[in-house]
Amino acid sequence: MTIKDIARVAGVSVSTVSLVLSNRGYVSEKTRKKVEKVIADHNYHPRQSARQLASGRTGNIGFIISDLHLSSTEYFYTRVLLGAEIEARIKDYYLLLTTVGDSFHHPGDTPRFLKGRDVDAVIVAGGVPAKLVEYLHQVSIPFVLVDHMHHSLDTNLVLIENFKGALQAVRHLISQDYSRIAFVGGSFRHPSIQERFAGYRSALDEAGLTSPNGGTELQYLIKEETSSQIGYEGICTLLDRGVKIDAVVCGNDTTAIGCLQALRERNIDVPNSVAVVGFDDIMYAAKTAPALTTVHVPKMEMGIQAVRLVFDLLEHPGSGVHTRLIHTDLIVRDSTSKIQVLSEAVSH
Amino acid sequence: MTIKDIARVAGVSVSTVSLVLSNRGYVSEKTRKKVEKVIADHNYHPRQSARQLASGRTGNIGFIISDLHLSSTEYFYTRVLLGAEIEARIKDYYLLLTTVGDSFHHPGDTPRFLKGRDVDAVIVAGGVPAKLVEYLHQVSIPFVLVDHMHHSLDTNLVLIENFKGALQAVRHLISQDYSRIAFVGGSFRHPSIQERFAGYRSALDEAGLTSPNGGTELQYLIKEETSSQIGYEGICTLLDRGVKIDAVVCGNDTTAIGCLQALRERNIDVPNSVAVVGFDDIMYAAKTAPALTTVHVPKMEMGIQAVRLVFDLLEHPGSGVHTRLIHTDLIVRDSTSKIQVLSEAVSH
DNA sequence: CTGAAAGCGCTTACAG
DNA sequence: CTGAAAGCGCTTACAG
Numbered sequence: 108m109t110i111k112d113i114a115r116v117a118g119v120s121v122s123t124v125s126l127v128l129s130n131r132g133y134v135s136e137k138t139r140k141k142v143e144k145v146i147a148d149h150n151y152h153p154r155q156s157a158r159q160l161a162s163g164r165t166g167n168i169g170f171i172i173s174d175l176h177l178s179s180t181e182y183f184y185t186r187v188l189l190g191a192e193i194e195a196r197i198k199d200y201y202l203l204l205t206t207v208g209d210s211f212h213h214p215g216d217t218p219r220f221l222k223g224r225d226v227d228a229v230i231v232a233g234g235v236p237a238k239l240v241e242y243l244h245q246v247s248i249p250f251v252l253v254d255h256m257h258h259s260l261d262t263n264l265v266l267i268e269n270f271k272g273a274l275q276a277v278r279h280l281i282s283q284d285y286s287r288i289a290f291v292g293g294s295f296r297h298p299s300i301q302e303r304f305a306g307y308r309s310a311l312d313e314a315g316l317t318s319p320n321g322g323t324e325l326q327y328l329i330k331e332e333t334s335s336q337i338g339y340e341g342i343c344t345l346l347d348r349g350v351k352i353d354a355v356v357c358g359n360d361t362t363a364i365g366c367l368q369a370l371r372e373r374n375i376d377v378p379n380s381v382a383v384v385g386f387d388d389i390m391y392a393a394k395t396a397p398a399l400t401t402v403h404v405p406k407m408e409m410g411i412q413a414v415r416l417v418f419d420l421l422e423h424p425g426s427g428v429h430t431r432l433i434h435t436d437l438i439v440r441d442s443t444s445k446i447q448v449l450s451e452a453v454s455h
Numbered sequence: 456m457t458i459k460d461i462a463r464v465a466g467v468s469v470s471t472v473s474l475v476l477s478n479r480g481y482v483s484e485k486t487r488k489k490v491e492k493v494i495a496d497h498n499y500h501p502r503q504s505a506r507q508l509a510s511g512r513t514g515n516i517g518f519i520i521s522d523l524h525l526s527s528t529e530y531f532y533t534r535v536l537l538g539a540e541i542e543a544r545i546k547d548y549y550l551l552l553t554t555v556g557d558s559f560h561h562p563g564d565t566p567r568f569l570k571g572r573d574v575d576a577v578i579v580a581g582g583v584p585a586k587l588v589e590y591l592h593q594v595s596i597p598f599v600l601v602d603h604m605h606h607s608l609d610t611n612l613v614l615i616e617n618f619k620g621a622l623q624a625v626r627h628l629i630s631q632d633y634s635r636i637a638f639v640g641g642s643f644r645h646p647s648i649q650e651r652f653a654g655y656r657s658a659l660d661e662a663g664l665t666s667p668n669g670g671t672e673l674q675y676l677i678k679e680e681t682s683s684q685i686g687y688e689g690i691c692t693l694l695d696r697g698v699k700i701d702a703v704v705c706g707n708d709t710t711a712i713g714c715l716q717a718l719r720e721r722n723i724d725v726p727n728s729v730a731v732v733g734f735d736d737i738m739y740a741a742k743t744a745p746a747l748t749t750v751h752v753p754k755m756e757m758g759i760q761a762v763r764l765v766f767d768l769l770e771h772p773g774s775g776v777h778t779r780l781i782h783t784d785l786i787v788r789d790s791t792s793k794i795q796v797l798s799e800a801v802s803h
Numbered sequence: 804c805t806g807a808a809a810g811c812g813c814t815t816a817c818a819g
Numbered sequence: 820c821t822g823a824a825a826g827c828g829c830t831t832a833c834a835g
Binding site for chain 1: 479482500501502503504505508509510513530533537540541544547549550552553554562567568571572573683699710713716719720742744795
Binding site for chain 2: 804805806807808810811812813
């Protein structure tokens with residue numbers, strides 16, 4: 108079945124069927140109904156490739172994510188992708204997924220959907236090489252960075268309330284009478300981690316808890332990709348230095364899980380001796396022992412907002428760059444609740 | 456730049472350029488070189504949509520996964536997807552991802568890439584409604600089921616050595632002097648779990664460990680989707696029944712993590728009082744306390760094999776159905792190693 | 804081994 | 820509000 112067949116059966120021209128299909132232009136109610144019935148009766152679906160070729164639009168959105176993010180420690184961007192997929196489906200767009208390594212050189216590393224221009228726009232999730240962002244900018248394809256920024260280019264963004272989230276987490280710790288609050292985090296060049304760290308410091312300042320030397324003895328900051336390994340090493344390093352801490356704020360949940368592991372191995376009670384706070388609220392955060400207090404980030408919502416922003420860009424070209432902030436919430440669980448009965452399964 | 460421009464610059468016909476592009480037919484070495492140079496010089500890439508329309512092929516593979524698998528407890532199929540993506544890229548195919556719910560009715564739930572026939576073939580990862588499989592069969596599109604089967608249809612398959620894996624896991628437990636070996640698993644209708652359970656029972660039979668009443672008092676089998684919650688409840692149920700166990704084999708790692716949590720809360724020492732074995736070797740398996748002994752399943756390899764099988768089907772239509780078995784390996788970690796020094800961080 | 808030409812199934816000005 | 824026709828950029832028999 109082609110559009111021609113539908114036109115013939117419905118007794119109208121091909122143009123009219125096309126107008127009905129794309130839901131545009133002026134078609135009389137009567138004609139529309141008639142055509143729609145024939146389409147439904149024959150279970151007709153236009154061929155995407157023909158539409159693409161004729162219209163010059165692809166109906167695809169490229170989704171770029173780093174190898175590391177997708178394949179190692181992160182259970183974060185998968186959910187962003189899922190949200191994006193669900194939103195894209197509404198407007199009948201397809202998501203074309205690809206991964207990039209930690210270096211980028213055109214054309215060897217250029218995602219193939221960019222070479223053939225098989226996408227109308229691109230979503231970048233998480234950290235990628237700056238050169239890739241510059242390339243996207245240079246070829247002037249509409250694109251959105253999710254949970255990532257370029258140091259100088261002004262781009263469309265979907266960002267998390269990292270600063271506020273960390274601030275609230277530390278305020279919570281302080282309200283629970285913790286005062287020697289450390290920070291452990293990897294991926295320190297990632298803007299989200301930097302902002303979380305900044306929120307942490309502001310909260311300490313605000314409470315007058317900043318130590319004379321700036322509190323650097325309480326900080327373990329590493330450039331490497333965030334992981335549980337870094338949390339493990341972070342705690343061990345601080346303790347081995349003899350630093351007195353009664354709480355630790357982590358760059359994200361994965362890191363916090365490593366902290367919990369190290370504390371467990373050293374028989375340090377959480378939360379009575381040391382409290383632990385994560386960030387992201389990945390699924391495993393609720394499964395740790397004790398269950399992890401963390402800052403909830405609505406990951407699917409990030410994907411949804413990214414796709415909506417893409418549609419806006421496509422519909423209103425030349426409207427400048429836009430930023431959408433994603434709201435966070437502190438989730439208080441057992442890892443920061445000092446007074447508790449041990450060995451009791453209440454989380455179920 | 457279009458194929459016409461390339462032909463003009465190279466001084467050949469459009470047909471010749473097309474032949475060079477698709478790397479088919481007979482083109483003289485000299486002509487080929489000449490054309491390839493022009494293509495490279497102008498950084499020309501053919502428009503997919505035009506190729507698709509003219510050839511009748513889409514260059515896309517549909518990837519279907521259930522909502523539950525992608526969005527809840529599973530960190531398994533994401534890796535299968537990644538492997539598939541990497542392999543598809545080699546032949547310049549795109550993967551079109553979609554999720555399906557736990558019921559399926561045509562046409563409401565039909566993935567849109569099937570409606571418009573935007574894919575040449577389909578990969579189904581994990582459990583999906585039987586009706587969806589029947590629909591794929593009925594519209595006679597080439598498709599491969601990964602880690603899943605239909606009860607009566609004969610389809611192309613990529614399967615795990617579940618039986619052998621479970622058999623080896625239990626043999627290992629027996630060699631470590633465990634003898635009261637329980638099985639805890641969800642998704643009991645899923646063929647992989649059934650096979651794992653069958654392997655477990657065969658190993659017990661083989662060792663003469665089967666109890667008079669068939670050992671059902673050692674089994675906790677649930678139809679619900681596999682999760683850590685099920686592992687938690689499974690252990691609690693068995694213990695509350697007063698069943699004596701010294702080891703537990705789980706349907707998968709996620710379930711095993713729930714078991715570990717329950718045992719920890721009841722202050723039952725793992726592995727000295729009870730050993731725990733998982734299946735899948737998800738990333739978190741190495742991060743649990745104690746680290747989880749499990750059966751390694753090469754998840755990316757499953758995706759790679761699925762895509763290769765798809766290509767075979769596309770290249771050799773009518774060659775019947777094929778099954779590819781994915782090899783597994785037992786990974787022995789701390790959760791089954793009775794004699795160990797406690798509180799020592801050796802896994803790093 | 805190479806070229807001329809039809810055709811894939813749509814969209815989009817344009818004319819009426 | 821509707822129709823006729825050009826055109827999107829390729830592939831593929833077919834002829835030579």
